[in-house]
Amino acid sequence: MSTRDIVTTVRSLAGPSIEGPDAAILLAFDEPGTLTAAAGPGWVARWQAVCSLLELPADEDAAAPVDGMDLVAATTERLLAAAQGRRAARPRPAASQIVRAYLIFDAPEPLARRAAALAMTLAGACTKPGTPAEIAERLAGAMAQLREAAEAEPTIANLDPVSRVVAAAAATAGIACRPSHLYPGTMVLGEGARQVRFDHSLPLTAPSMGSKLSSDKLLTKRFLAGLGIPVLPCRIATTADAAVLAAERIGFPVVIKPTDGSLSRGVMLAVADAAEVPAAFAKAMEAGNLAMIEPYLDTPDFRATVIGGRIAIVMRRNRPYVVGDGTHAIAWLIERHNADLAAGRANFPAGYPLTVDGEMLWTLGRAGRSLETVPARGERVEVRTTPMRSRGGYPVEVTADTHPDNIQLFERIATVLDMPITALDFRAEAVERPWREQKFAILEANARPSITDIEANRLAAQLLRAVFPEPAASRLPTVLVLATGDAAAAALAQVPGVGYAGPEGIFLGGIRIGGEPPSLAAAHDRIVEDPTARVALHWTTAERIAERGLGLARIDHAFLPADAAGAVPDLVRRHADRVEVLPAGDGTTAPVLAAIARLDRR
Template sequence: MNKKTIEIINVMSLRGPNLWTYRPVIEAWVDIGDLEDSPSNTIPGFYERLTAWLPGLIEHRCGIGERGGFLLRLRDGTWPAHIMEHVMIELQNLAGVQTGFGKARETSKRGVYKVAVRARYEEVGRAALVAARDLVMAAIEDKPYDVSGTVKNLSELAESVALGPSTASIVDTAGERRIPALRLNDGNLVQLGYGHRSRRIWTAETDQTSAIAESISSDKDLTKSLLSSCGVPIPEGRMVSSPDDAWDAAEDIGIPVVVKPSDGNHGRGVSTDLNTREDVIAAFHLADKEGSGVIVERFIRGDEHRLLIVGGKLVAAAKGEIATVTGDGVSNVTELINSQLNTDPRRGESEEFPLNVITYEEEPTVLLVLERQGLGPDSVPEAGKTVLIQRHGNVAFDITDEVHPQVAAAASLAARIVGLDIAGVDLVAQDISRPLEEQGGAIVEVNAGPGLLMHLKPASGKPRPVGQAIVEHLFPEQVNGRVPLVGVTGSRGKTMVTRLIGRMLQLHGPNAAVACSDGLFLGQRRMDKNDCANWQAAHRVLMNRAVEAAVIEHGFRSILTEGIAYDRCQVGVVTNIDDDASLPDLYIDDADQVFNVARTQVDIVLPDGIAVLNGADERVARMAELCDGDVIFFSASPDNDVVAQHRAQGGRAVYLRNGQVILANGAHETSLVKMSAIGISNLDKRAYVAENVLAAVAAGWALGIASDVILAAAETFDYGA
């Protein structure tokens, strides 16, 4: 019986560094059945169908390393699992989720392959996997396939689960500085850094943004009162309680006036340049729908501007432009808006567009603006007539370099008065390059959690590095948000090594967390008695803002099925790899394949970090050349060739000589303690324990822990029977 189909038999989300790469991936096991005997060059029309559906595949370099490399493989003949890998990548790219990494590898079982593809968002990766299988099968069987519909669905899924562009700009900038990021919810709450050195952001709000300041900024009347008392120029105005009261206020202030919600945002419900009772009353009703109160204030002549203040400094500024259409004597106003404004590629409904699509539902003030001109949506303006559509809401044109220093200072003062570390200061001025007082300009609002897109992707002008400014505000130069972090893996001894290193850190001073097979420990307290040598427990440690240092155990199975919870570590320890090590249920069939799993712990050691490796284990010792940082070898024997050669090159090692634990730095040796003094029972029958002690001592040395503290930890640790 022929079985020419592709079956997805297992899917794993590897959410951190893993066997394949540093980044999260979706790993799928696929069974291609009898298609093992049908490479791509044996299927009539397959190449033409696939490339017609996905012409972007020409950009895939594949292992050949040049444009068109994958298509060359496709012509010469390759197998469905490899093709699925590239289709999965291309579908995510078309959906706006940029992906470049992918691998497909045979397993020891005929027809079964492992396919691993970078997955920025797990949900999108899983959906792209299924879509890739279906598309490849359609191309094999010469059946129709709706590529555009699939891409649309993936795009919508990506938009629903992805970080917003403002948050993403901050996270991406943090990544460039090697500051790790942990997403804390399905939205835009993100932790930058680990443990007690971490900071948190929620779009453009940070853990320094106080609730009081945010409450003040949302109360426009209170904000104006505070700004006025400190000499910041503001428009006169007051809260009003009814349409009649709004007109009374307008008369007291003097027309023209502005009517707006007291706690609105994004310009919704704001009506400007109002001169008649009818206009003010109509504007009151619009504003009343948007907020909990209504303000009437003096109309300031000029353009709207948004100044972004971060940590007291101006980092970006944008200007608004009036939206108009020109009549043609045939089209009505609605048709003119759609043809002359909404066709602008800079307008869209999602966050990625700097300008909004103009609709009467989203922008009800447009109807009032038209009414004041004697027009309605169905009116047909005469040819050449300019019709005002929107006086505000288009603040997306970069003018950062034009801002007068005194204007920047006034905006910075306004943010400080309200108490916001990050603020969007709205002001109206005719010329932003002149002081406000000279032109009767004024600050009209101070906003918490300001949008960043107008500065990241302005409708015109230069994009501004606002994400960088926020990261620098949270993490001054040389601060990377990391705590001392040790990762431990190996075939044997890793739990004991993990706990002994944790004991050293506890005596050293930091509030150290330990996640291992024996449970989860914070300081002297056992938080969880279950096996915590896994991704979830490690993630709990990294999120805990009381943690000042961490030691985390990883088994080979955990690395293969979950990935490592952190991106990089200061110290990576590999205790050993047994000669008979294997995980056949995961298609890891021998110790040489286990080597590729264990090396993950060494691959993620920071450039200024240290790998602690067993010099007596040939496979583990080979990992030294893979480490970005330094290496400390440990060995029961000082005569080990690896250790001797390493010392000859000035390297560090920990070993036993005449029963003494020795710390060697090049040719220099320091005796730490006699092994017999540590109090390990039945040492002659538990030689592996001595090796564990050496590994932990080497890790403590790598962390910079003083010798007397390492000694005290070794002497007081409970090694069991």
């Protein structure tokens, strides 16, 4: 079994050059007849044994590969699934007049190439002498290297849960989405000048004032208080002694937290007396630069998320607890809760199990309890002071019960902060009553909140509608020129707003950033991440497309030679909205410039 090349097209936001929404791995073989006939019951059985020894996940719904190319594609998908820590999916065959192609899970081109090469090696090894154990041992090192490469490569699968929810919503809406190679940890939604970068749930086009305010609790309090919005008074401390004095002046119980923390890190609620202040102060300083002391409002805890200036959801956030049975200690009750949670029968719908840590021990200790305490039958014991879902708390949606006056207040705050998404943490006696008629205070505003607690898909979709009112407009217009090298084409690389890829290399903003790209797909990935690009221009040949794949889901305007015929021109025509004959001679670039001008919608 031999291979001329393993050709890979990377993920394309509306689908690759073949069909479907995900990546396409294109395998081109010198001897397809031999490879097709190679797979048989004996070979497949050996292949399955090797996959099992290498712990490659299998698609439970997939039938056994029927020929050699199917087997290589299935191996590639299993290798990528193992490297990226996910379940394998069955590769879907995609019709192509150029090569036999398989659609696989979204994967960046370098990783897909490595996996396809290893898949060829694995499949070939199964046709030669040796036990499955011997084959697996020989390939273990390459498998470890593939995992390391996957961990180093920014992919959707490697992002945090909120980013993955946003990415899924983008796919549903037809909005381009890819992890950024230039700004690690962020995602790029949209293409070129139409892109918006996301950090977690925060679009990075958000006004800087709102972002700065939300990162500093003290600034937020001062700003909102000046606009008549109810916030709690506070004092700042830089030493434990100053914190004790501040707490005494405010009056116990108090809350002590960092001014610049997030995710409830360093927050201690209901600090009861001066003896508890030093430990709470130290915890706050571990998570921030200054400690803030404010009154403890002994009411339920809520969060209101506002997206695009409109209320999206209001949640009551409840502290985790265990219920005594009169026989077992709290430690056993926690273990039982976690087991029930895993089995889907816990007392409350927590997102995460309860873990024993300093906060839990502190919470129990201040109530005169420990992990060895045996609560009475039916006694409810709260094991944390914070209601965060990631700490075992559980949210309940109360949007429909929230009084219109409260919703009006939340939307006013979001408008004042001018943020596309804002999560407001507040305390109130009851959301059903107007805020003016009860104990009520806004605690803080979050610019990049988690949206995975309740209705994650709905909230992500609402966020994207606020940022991208017209999803189709987020795509970068693309021009493809199919021609041999032309010295005049180099001038197109200097056209303002054009991201250019051709024989001379890749040019962004008129600056050459690399040599001739390995494929159109790889070049396009570089172009669409340039926030100044308004049009992508690919100048290439039929031979390169035949060798490397088209890699473009959609072409707005294609230029083909007058005598263009065969598989490659036919493939281009299927993906192009508009096709024009490319004139020869000195007039080659004039119609290309006209197409660019037509598509350059500023």
